[in-house]
Amino acid sequence: MAFLQLQAxxxxxxxxxxxxxxxxxxxxxxxxxxxxPSGCGKTTTLQMIAGFVDVSGGRIVLDGRDITHAKxxxxxxxxxxxxxxxxxxxxVRDNVAFGLKxxxxxxxxxxxxxxxxxxxxxxxxxxxxxxxxLSGGQRQRVALARALVIEPPVLxxxxxLSNLDANLREEMQFEIRRIQREVGITTLMVTHxxxxxxxxxxxxxxxxxxxxxxxxxxxxxxxxxxxxFISGFVGKANLLRGDRDEHGAAQVRHQSGHGALTLSLRPExxxxxxxxxxxxxxxxxxxxxxxxxxxxxVETPIGDITVVRRNDGDAPMNEGxxxxxxxxxxLLRVLSADEVSA
Amino acid sequence: xxxxSVLRDTGRGYLLxxxxxxxxxxLLVLPLLLTLVLSFNVFDYEVGVKGxxxxxxxxxNLVTDSYFYEIFLRTFxxxxxxxxxxxxxGVPEAYILSRMGTPWRSIFLILILTPLLxxxxxxxxxxxxxxxxxxxxxxxxxxxxxRPVKMLYTPFAVILALVHVMLPFMxxxxxxxxxxxxxxxxxxxxxxxxTQAKVMRLVVLPxxxxxxxxxxxxxxxxxxxxxxxxxxxxGRRLKMVATVVYDQYxxxxxxxxxxxxxxxxxxxxxxxxxxxxxxxxxxxxKSLGE
Numbered sequence: 001m002a003f004l005q006l007q008a009x010x011x012x013x014x015x016x017x018x019x020x021x022x023x024x025x026x027x028x029x030x031x032x033x034x035x036x037p038s039g040c041g042k043t044t045t046l047q048m049i050a051g052f053v054d055v056s057g058g059r060i061v062l063d064g065r066d067i068t069h070a071k072x073x074x075x076x077x078x079x080x081x082x083x084x085x086x087x088x089x090x091x092v093r094d095n096v097a098f099g100l101k102x103x104x105x106x107x108x109x110x111x112x113x114x115x116x117x118x119x120x121x122x123x124x125x126x127x128x129x130x131x132x133x134l135s136g137g138q139r140q141r142v143a144l145a146r147a148l149v150i151e152p153p154v155l156x157x158x159x160x161l162s163n164l165d166a167n168l169r170e171e172m173q174f175e176i177r178r179i180q181r182e183v184g185i186t187t188l189m190v191t192h193x194x195x196x197x198x199x200x201x202x203x204x205x206x207x208x209x210x211x212x213x214x215x216x217x218x219x220x221x222x223x224x225x226x227x228x229f230i231s232g233f234v235g236k237a238n239l240l241r242g243d244r245d246e247h248g249a250a251q252v253r254h255q256s257g258h259g260a261l262t263l264s265l266r267p268e269x270x271x272x273x274x275x276x277x278x279x280x281x282x283x284x285x286x287x288x289x290x291x292x293x294x295x296x297x298v299e300t301p302i303g304d305i306t307v308v309r310r311n312d313g314d315a316p317m318n319e320g321x322x323x324x325x326x327x328x329x330x331l332l333r334v335l336s337a338d339e340v341s342a
Numbered sequence: 343x344x345x346x347s348v349l350r351d352t353g354r355g356y357l358l359x360x361x362x363x364x365x366x367x368x369l370l371v372l373p374l375l376l377t378l379v380l381s382f383n384v385f386d387y388e389v390g391v392k393g394x395x396x397x398x399x400x401x402x403n404l405v406t407d408s409y410f411y412e413i414f415l416r417t418f419x420x421x422x423x424x425x426x427x428x429x430x431x432g433v434p435e436a437y438i439l440s441r442m443g444t445p446w447r448s449i450f451l452i453l454i455l456t457p458l459l460x461x462x463x464x465x466x467x468x469x470x471x472x473x474x475x476x477x478x479x480x481x482x483x484x485x486x487x488x489r490p491v492k493m494l495y496t497p498f499a500v501i502l503a504l505v506h507v508m509l510p511f512m513x514x515x516x517x518x519x520x521x522x523x524x525x526x527x528x529x530x531x532x533x534x535x536x537t538q539a540k541v542m543r544l545v546v547l548p549x550x551x552x553x554x555x556x557x558x559x560x561x562x563x564x565x566x567x568x569x570x571x572x573x574x575x576x577g578r579r580l581k582m583v584a585t586v587v588y589d590q591y592x593x594x595x596x597x598x599x600x601x602x603x604x605x606x607x608x609x610x611x612x613x614x615x616x617x618x619x620x621x622x623x624x625x626x627x628k629s630l631g632e
Contacts, residue, residue: 050529050533052529071532073533073536077533079529079530083524083526085526085530086530087531087549089549089626098534099534102534103535146530150534150535
């Protein structure tokens with residue numbers, strides 16, 4: 001049996017269904033992300049697990065124990081909030097020691113465990129500072145240390161990186177992953193940032209309008225998105241109309257118009273070849289420089305197509321150039337229609 | 343150069359603040375100075391104030407006469423008790439208020455503030471109607487078969503009315519501090535194993551201390567110098583400092599004595615408030631950085 005289980009979990013606010021019959025199993029030591037646009041119910045799900053929001057229906061089982069209606073204090077979960085929720089009137093050390101003091105741990109033991117966890121998050125030099133004297137990333141790490149020091153069975157992260165600037169966010173992603181691996185703690189992270197979810201999770205749970213629409217490992221999720229929504233939300237995608245050929249394989253339909261299938265083609269899977277070659281002809285309308293990559297918008301008879309090419313040091317294609325587009329047809333993904341509207 | 347530094351460096355800022363300064367000097371500093379000067383004048387029951395003769399007699403009188411001693415002591419214990427009651431009632435009230443949903447929060451906030459629109463004198467008379475020997479409360483007690491209780495002209499009446507009048511001055515600063523609180527810090531404390539009571543004591547209360555501090559300073563200061571409520575509800579026997587000052591000026595016509603008491607009240611009030619401020623702020627300044 002899985003370590004943390006959500007069974008048909010529901011949350012209703014009046015007539016509004018925030019979370020609908022959600023089932024999820026998280027294994028011990030796993031890092032799972034709940035990914036979705038705002039208002040998809042991912043934060044509500046996390047808050048129900050933490051015990052801050054009452055459950056309308058279904059069960060939450062942690063390590064064989066039903067905690068559906070347990071008080072937050074008795075669940076003993078580690079929670080890191082989007083706003084960090086540090087206690088501003090306490091030093092870093094006192095913030096981290098808070099949970100241990102509530103558990104009436106002996107002073108010497110508190111001292112030892114706080115020092116160890118502060119070392120883990122690399123804040124041992126700042127133990128006597130107050131939260132307002134720290135940078136955003138440091139505050140984030142205090143919040144993490146405070147949640148970890150009580151050695152919770154599960155760590156819940158609510159949009160932990162959304163208040164950090166881009167560079168720091170990337171650094172903290174790896175930092176969170178490093179700490180999670182080192183401690184081996186089961187972790188559930190809520191995020192609306194697909195890059196964040198893909199980069200550090202073992203599995204990603206995509207939520208949409210209160211329902212789970214796909215659960216997969218990051219690579220599989222990216223390569224095999226189930227629906228139109230997911231293919232557009234996780235990474236960039238070209239959505240194309242298509243049919244099945246005589247062998248039953250999906251093919252792009254070369255005239256504009258309605259096809260029987262919706263196909264997804266990732267921009268980096270498309271090759272730019274000399275005009276006349278390839279499966280499709282088009283003209284480069286605009287190009288964007290992304291540093292490591294060039295992004296082209298190509299106008300074709302079946303609509304605009306986005307192509308991403310690696311910046312390999314050669315001069316890029318100019319705007320206005322007529323090019324051919326080619327792709328391995330096995331990389332076309334057939335999408336199912338969205339069963340929920342977000 | 344920024345606008346502020348232009349004003350500071352060219353002295354134009356002082357020019358612009360002249361009207362406010364004139365008001366401040368004319369209505370506060372000057373009268374206070376005159377009171378101070380008056381308190382050192384010689385007073386003679388035959389001829390009144392002697393503007394050219396100086397004495398410490400009033401101040402000597404203040405520290406030697408147990409009558410004044412008793413009144414000062416009473417004023418300060420009543421003010422301290424009123425302040426304490428305002429903290430005990432006002433802080434939870436502000437907390438509950440800040441946790442209320444719309445529209446109830448606005449409705450209750452207005453309910454708390456509306457009494458400020460009614461004159462203190464009117465409210466004091468209201469209390470005397472309720473608490474009088476034949477007032478509503480005593481009528482109720484008698485109707486229930488009890489014996490009437492003397493409430494008017496006792497410290498009870500004065501304290502009750504002062505708490506009523508001063509409560510908004512405690513609730514508003516505490517409410518302001520509560521607005522700055524991060525609600526998820528309370529959730530964090532709960533998830534770390536704190537009970538609701540510990541969340542209040544260890545997380546919420548320390549963070550609203552600056553608000554409680556301002557509230558206590560305002561309430562104590564206003565209570566210690568209050569005049570209308572002790573005057574109307576304390577009666578002739580239950581004197582407080584402000585009512586004694588009034589007596590000295592208008593009944594005894596001993597203006598220097600009245601001035602000396604007023605100056606003493608101002609100084610003691612200032613001393614109490616400054617040391618209280620130091621005591622509390624010293625503990626919370628570093629952590630909250632106010």
